[in-house]
Every structure is written in structure tokens, then in C-alpha cells.
Amino acid sequence: MIDTGEIIKACRKYRKMSQAELVRASGLAKQTVSHVESTKSCTVATFVQLLNGMGFDIEVIPIEGWE
16 A cells, blocks of 8 residues: 555655645645645545645546546
């Protein structure tokens, strides 16, 4: 399983952003950002929104039958 929280935290630190800056940039709640980084999981939509908020381009291509 991919540790999405660690990826988000590493990307945020790479961009030299605080959690508060990521909250503003992503449009997500402070609790959501904190939860993702501490529990190490989130939905694909939240993961993409956080990465986009940090200026990373990511595209998720749905695979038929993959849920």
C-alpha cells in the first residue's frame, strides 16, 4: 500500500510550504490536511487536490472495473 500521507508531507516540505499554506492553496480544510499527513491515507480525489495545490501536475486515469 502506498503511504499517501508521507508523499504529501514530503512534497509539501520540498515546496517549503507550511500546512496552513497548503490548506489555502488546495482549498481543503486544515483538519483534512493534518489527517492525511498523520493517518497516511486519503481518497484519490483528495490526494490529487493536495498535489495540485502544491503545483504538481497529476492525472488519474480510471481503469475499467478498478474500484
